[in-house]
Amino acid sequence: MIIVADNLRITMPAIGRAVERMDPAPIRQMACACREAGARAIDINSGPLSRHPEEKMTFLVRTVQAACDLPLILDTSSPEAMATGLATCSQKATINGVSLAPEKLARILPLARQNDCDIIAYLLRPDGHVPADAAGRMEAAVALFRKCQQAGISPRRLIIDPVVAPLAWQDGNRQNMAVLEVIRTLPDLLGFPVRTIAGLSNLTTGAPDADTRRRYQKAFLPMLAAAGVTMILMNALDPAILRVAEACQNITDGTIFTWQ
């Protein structure tokens, strides 16, 4: 289970301010802290509606690359910012992400093929909504698999995100049980050891306080780990959750166990 830091989001006030001022220090600091805490990749989220997304992405990529050697995941809904970001990366980055939305397929898939890079694919319906159940997610996975093949992208480039639902949604816990089922069964369904990613922070959207948020994330993370998720997108700077992640890894990774 690979920990991917979700801390570098332009919507975080400190990061947003740093990007506005083109001040690399807070970003460098954040990237280094995530790496030291145990993150093995970092998601650079330049925000959904920001102005000058290309410049911002370039600045973020350059700053993080200068600070540490963590693999980068570029997270933007702007195809232009994505293309610029990919071109700026010195090592191969991962695209985050594509879905069955026609404009995503048309503009993001070609970038994955041109750059021959990994791509995160969300199990959403073409209209952008979350499928009602596990079967709906499986259907989306098969459709995305085919779209990749048609676009000349090896399905082994796919990293599937089954979309963790906020628990507070009306059917949030049922949705998340479906997420676990999908992670468990996707490799059989698609016929190869397809990689998966899950965004842990989504789970606790709307939680009343940090303690409650942490409590539910600590309970759901082991469920994801046991289901066999490949990557967890999470707050890499919460030591309590990191300790749970380490214990999960030690229980599930199939190597000889040692107390630690």
Next chain:
Amino acid sequence: MIIVADNLRITMPAIGRAVERMDPAPIRQMACACREAGARAIDINSGPLSRHPEEKMTFLVRTVQAACDLPLILDTSSPEAMATGLATCSQKATINGVSLAPEKLARILPLARQNDCDIIAYLLRPDGHVPADAAGRMEAAVALFRKCQQAGISPRRLIIDPVVAPLAWQDGNRQNMAVLEVIRTLPDLLGFPVRTIAGLSNLTTGAPDADTRRRYQKAFLPMLAAAGVTMILMNALDPAILRVAEACQNITDGTIFTWQ
């Protein structure tokens, strides 16, 4: 997920002393504390090799029954103590337990039939060893299912214990991944919603300290919950683990989620 307290073990010094002296106070206190903490059943373990097992079991059952109304699980390898304990219970108790060991089948199964009570069945080989993998456990489950039928016991009386392995065993983590798989697939294999139980304390046998023990139990408990385990046999007096159990319940139980 039902929390079953494993705190009432004669091998715990305070409980062992109380039983030797026939002093009900510490036992009463322990039973009440478990109930208040959220346990919904209590396992009475009169020890594997104790002298006068029948008297001890009778004393324990009477004392706990006088203190609280928790359902009882009688945990003894002595068929005589089991028979006496069952006869002493005013409400129907659960037998813990049977396995494919011939002497167990011969002496414990008839007690389950006579008392028309639930019975915990361990997925062990007839020689008492833990099966090497999930397939070995499934085989044991099917064999136990048949033995029950042959003995005139409804398989719906079965509560299957797939035997959590100490992590520190050479293949401990692989074994525990098999445990999760078995819990998940048993209802399909046996064709009815068979109940399961898992002993969480076994996981951390030999842990170097309480913090490490707690850390691994907190990581494995959600894995068991997501696999659909019916009952967890655990230390009901550890608030940190109980809080994880509550969060798991709230995530997995299929009712409308509310923050708590």
